[in-house]
Structure formats: structure tokens, C-alpha cells
Amino acid sequence: MNYPELTNTEIDLLDAGICPDCKSTKFLRGPCGGLSVNIACANPECHSRFNVTPGISGGFGKERISEKSPKCDPNTGLPTGSATGTLSFHEQ
Numbered sequence: 001m002n003y004p005e006l007t008n009t010e011i012d013l014l015d016a017g018i019c020p021d022c023k024s025t026k027f028l029r030g031p032c033g034g035l036s037v038n039i040a041c042a043n044p045e046c047h048s049r050f051n052v053t054p055g056i057s058g059g060f061g062k063e064r065i066s067e068k069s070p071k072c073d074p075n076t077g078l079p080t081g082s083a084t085g086t087l088s089f090h091e092q
């Protein structure tokens with residue numbers, strides 16, 4: 001499975017501990033394999049996942065392991081599976 005390459009900007013954000021997709025600063029730590037660690041954005045509306053190598057900045061050892069914000073519609077950035085188009089506002 002191939003996911004979008006991380007851009008230099010996204011790599012810089014990951015180095016700073018910031019989710020490149022939603023700018024959240026909270027990550028959940030997943031399984032470690034060798035030197036690298038899987039992390040998932042803790043924002044439930046984003047949940048992008050990455051593989052990073054702790055202690056090493058820059059592009060080495062970093063990759064995206066999910067779609068960009070897999071829980072959001074890539075076109076709107078809104079969460080998928082919840083609101084189906086119309087919001088529940090009713091005109092009086």
C-alpha cells in the first residue's frame with residue numbers, strides 16, 4: 001500500500017510534534033518495530049498515522065502509514081461517516 005509522500009513541510013511539523021494534517025499536538029504511540037515507532041494522531045476526527053524514528057529529525061525514517069486524515073473527507077476536511085451532508089438546523 002502506498003500512501004502520499006510526506007512533504008518537507010510535513011516532516012518539519014512531525015519533528016515539532018505537530019500533526020501535519022490537523023495541527024494537533026497529541027499523538028498516540030503504537031507498536032515499535034526496530035528503531036521506528038508507529039504514531040497516530042490523537043484527534044479522533046483526523047487519526048492520521050505515521051511511522052517515525054525517534055531522535056532523528058528530517059525525512060529519514062519517517063513515512064505516512066495511512067491516508068491523509070483517513071477519518072475526514074479529503075475534499076472538505078470534515079469527518080466522514082457522521083453528518084451526511086445536511087446539518088440538523090431547521091429553518092423556522
Ligand SMILES: [Zn+2]
Binds near residue numbers: 020021023046
Ligand atoms: Zn491529525
